[in-house]
Amino acid sequence: MAAAKHYIDDPTNAVLSGLRGVTLTNPSLVFDEKNKIIYRHPSSIASPKNVSVVCGGGSGHEPGFAAFVGQGALTACVAGTIFASPSAQQIRTCLSQRLPAETEGVVVVVTNYTGDVLNFGMGIEKARAMGKKVEMVVVADDVGVGRAKGGKVGRRGLSGTALVVKICGALAEAGASVDDCAKVGRLVVDNLVSVGASLSRVHVPGRSLEEAKEEEERLGPGLVEIGMGIHNEPGCEKVKTDLPGLVKIMLAQMLDQNDKDRAYVKIERGENTVLLVNNFGGTSNLELSGVVTEIVSQLGRDYGLKPRRVISGTFFGSLNGPGFIISVLRLIDTGLGSVKSILELLDAPAEATGWSASVKPDTWEKEYGQVNATDDDDKVDLKSSNLRVDPSMLKSSLKSGLNKLIASEAEVTRYDSIVGDGDCGIGLKRGAEGIIRFLDEDEIPADPLISLTKIVGIVEATMDGTSGALYAIFLNSLAANVRKQDSATTTDLTPSMWAQALDDSLRALGVYTPAQPGDRTLMDALVPFVETLKATGNTKQAAQAAKRGAENTMGMKASLGRSVYVGGEGHTKVPDPGAHGLSQFLTGLAEAL
Secondary structure (H helix, E strand, O other): OHHHOOOOOOHHHHHHHHHHHHHHHOOOEEEEOOOOEEEEOHHHOOOOOOOEEEEEEEEOOOOOOHHHEOOOOEOEEEEEEEOOOOOHHHHHHHHHHOOOOOOOOEEEEEEOOHHHHHHHHHHHHHHHHOOOOEEEEEEOOEOOOOHHHHOOOOOOOOOHHHHHHHHHHHHHHOOOOHHHHHHHHHHHHHOEEEEEEEOOOOOOOOOOHHHHHHHHHHHOOOOEEEOOOOOOOOOOEEEOOOHHHHHHHHHHHHHOOOOOOOOOOOOOOOOOEEEEEEEOEOOOHHHHHHHHHHHHHHHHHHHOOOOOEEEEEOOOOOOOEOEEEEEEEEOOOOOOOOOOOHHHHHHOOOOOOOOOOOOOHHHHHOOOOOOOOOOHHHHOOOOOOOEEOOHHHHHHHHHHHHHHHHHOHHHHHHHHHHHOOOOHHHHHHHHHHHHHHHHHHOOOOOOHHHHHHHHHHHHHHHOOHHHHHHHHHHHHHHHHHHHOOOOOOOEEOOHHHHHHHHHHHHHHHOOOOOOOOOOOOOHHHHHHHHHHHHHHOOHHHHHHHHHHHHHOOOOOOOOOOOHHHHOOOHHHOOOOHHHHHHHHHHHHHHHOO
8 A cells, every 4th residue: 555655645736846846956947837837948948940849748757748848858848637638728828838939840749648639639720720830749659559459549658758759859959840850750659669567556646545455456466467558547468477477478569570469560680779668657776677687688589689779767657656668669760861860869968857868879889898807806815724623513513503593584584574674584594505505515624714714705795784794894803813823833723712713803893883782783692602602611601691692682772773763662572683693503503512
């Protein structure tokens, strides 16, 4: 139900304040609140005779269309209410009063939805009746709705609209005629295919929570809807699949020439293309980047396509929808000569906050050689010592502790989910599994420093977050302090020597963290272990002290770490996850000695 929560519940306020915000991020824009029009300030237009480019539609698709207004893109945008077309009156006002009087003509870019086409059509006919030269470019790039189902309505307009707007805007900025701008816009549409997919429909501000519940139940857990529209329209199918499977289906709908119902554009292997991956609005940037990786991989492997440009981000949204749209544009000759190719028009600068393609053409066109990167650690020779331990004892004791730690992962994770962010157990388990692989695959030498140095590298590579950093610092210091006890002759590393090295490492750790026993951290287990081992030389007693220290953190209020911010009464119910995990390892270690 998180999707049903909004910062602005009033839909009217959401639209008006959202449009006003566009002018705050680009001071060259003006907001006509009455008519919901965003347009360029007259003083910002260097060549007012140039063709004006206008777009518009329902709100909720931000940054489209308002944030595309700016030099090199749109001259103006007309916004409706959420998911509803602007009225013919708003559009007439825009075309007749919000554009430069000297403009040669106007190209209006409209997505292929009935309300948009009709209302913009009325506004355009009124402008023509007043003597203005106006051309309309209707964007219909969706393949989710095939020919049979689309009927006379045809394909819907999706995120390919952003590409059409950018290309027409750049062409107008370059001084092209109305006819040429419209011709190229239509050429782009004719060579453009898009399809969307979403994990859920969106909740519109101001609508009931019951509607959100119904939508959640309609799609069901584990399902993704392919072909979903940008106004909550149902898709063509619901599937349960992983990302590779989803992308495979979507690309087939776009590019498979055997699908006669959807083979709108023929794109041959090796042809030049542009790929746009558009966020519906609610997909995390992390996942969207992963989606891009999968799409590019399958395009190359299955269709022989290596896009000349890969553009990713939120360009044409659907509120906070957890989905994405793939658009592939076939690059064709505009027939307009130099500096007016599709690629050059896409690359042309634009001062519009909604167009976020920031990589320069030179960067795209440069040939980059293969980089054979190696980790410096792979080249470092491990410096041996004369210190000695029993390799079999070292291996068995470490594995005993590590296996006990791995067995406690679910418990540690549960504790951390209550008082932290739930990642402590997974991090400890990942590190432990990495060390066990080393112990099983490598021959363990009698020199403890060689094994300790390798273990440090594994911890650094596999454990992240705060606990990973603390363990890495402590173990690096431990390796250095063990080495200090090296001598010119072969020497057994005794428990008292281990204890001294551990104690020195504990002090070194204090340079990087103020944590002490009583702060509800892993130090509540580590400090008692080191102090007891140093005082008694008995590992079992030291492990028992660590266990007591971890148990005593139950009810202890955190002074450091993420638990400080979590709040609540969770600290009264569970021990500190990090301290508990460490005590489990130390207990298992002691049991094997």
